[in-house]
Amino acid sequence: MTEVRLYVLQRISAMVMAPLVMAHLALMIYAIQGGLSAAEILSRTQGSFWWGGYYGLFVAAVSIHGALGLRVIIREELKWPDAVLNTFTFGAGLVLLTLGLRAVMAVVL
Amino acid sequence: MRMDPKNLKVSIWRGTPDEGAYTDYAVPRKKSQTILDVVSFVQRYLEPSLSFRFACRVGMCGSCAMMVNGKPRWTCRTHVEKAVDGDKLVIAPLRNLPIIKDLACDMDVFFDKWTRAEARFYPTKNRDDDIEPVLPDNPARIYASQGIECINCAVCYAACDVVEKDPRYLGPAALNRAWTLMNDERDGAGIKRLRAVSGTGGCQSCHSQQGCMTYCPNELNPTLSIAGLKRMAVKAALKGEL
């Protein structure tokens, strides 16, 4: 994928996440009142299509954004050759996506 | 250590591409002294073999750029009073460029990147055509005029950490010039230049540290120009042209 397309993906995933992150921050500030428990969280998220949709979208966007961000940092600080760099960061994206969607399923199903 | 009111403690980097070190000199302080005055004094009276570049000595040519106490500056336009740390000056060749000898660095790679960015004019008319009108309030011409006074001194190139970390990055000066040409109503390079500046090492590599615009002695803003190139590249990519 060309640098321009990767850049577009990075910026679009950022724009998608802007409102999602704001909501997440507000949510966490609210949710942490009175302590956290699994029961509290799951009672709200289980069976919910909307929570699944919100966090599913969030996970997809952050997997792309985080992997591409890692790519830039590794390229500039560790200077790995291109093939290794691209394979690794693609893998990192997959790891984030897999673990993330699993987490979404865990709280929604 | 007591500060000497009469003399400056000047550390100058001396060496070759293979090895080098800082050598200390005591240079008498004078009123309105510039860093170039200091370096010239050392070469004339203390160290005849010191190599350095300068030409116009009045801030027009950009030849005298060096690292002064860790910041890239034109030495002819930098008063000692503005840059000195107590009574200490550390003078080194420009960062991010290979060294030829002492304070003279090899500008080849800087200009190679200029070429690779297609930062040259592609004419579209010949002597038989009408002259293309260049209207001063055309928004594209305003962008071009903002960036056009670059004299290739490489101060921005020395300031940029992306240049330091990514050898393929074209650098702020080449990209700034490419932007001015993309906005030039007479230029015909179009997508060819856009492709050249948006590949590996292209405009997407800029992280807006804005060291370039902080240190540019001509007060240019390559970050602004590079942001413009990013937008142009995105538009072209979304249209399928890139």
Add this chain to the structure above:
Amino acid sequence: MMIRPHQKHPLWLAYKLHRLSGLALVLFLPAHFYVLGLALTDASALDGFLKWTSNPLVKIAEIGLVFLLAVHIFGGLRVLALEFLPWSAKQKTYAAMALATSFFVAISFLMNAI
């Protein structure tokens, strides 16, 4: 990590904060996803973990994470504005505003966490 003389200006700091916050977040995320995933396989482990988060040291770490997330998003909005909106001369002001807002968000979290 030494800050060299040519880096001593606010917009470089903004860049560095954005990079460090992003790196910290992307390294934290797999752990975060793994813990949440425990609800699938081992609900009691998740509950145990959440009880552990009432530990004050963990609360401080959480506040730090919220701060890093806020820094990254508000800094990111600043970068998006720089790249896609017409240029503004107020870059340093925006960087300062992004940082101030991040502190505000982190402190709001702190006030609710204690």
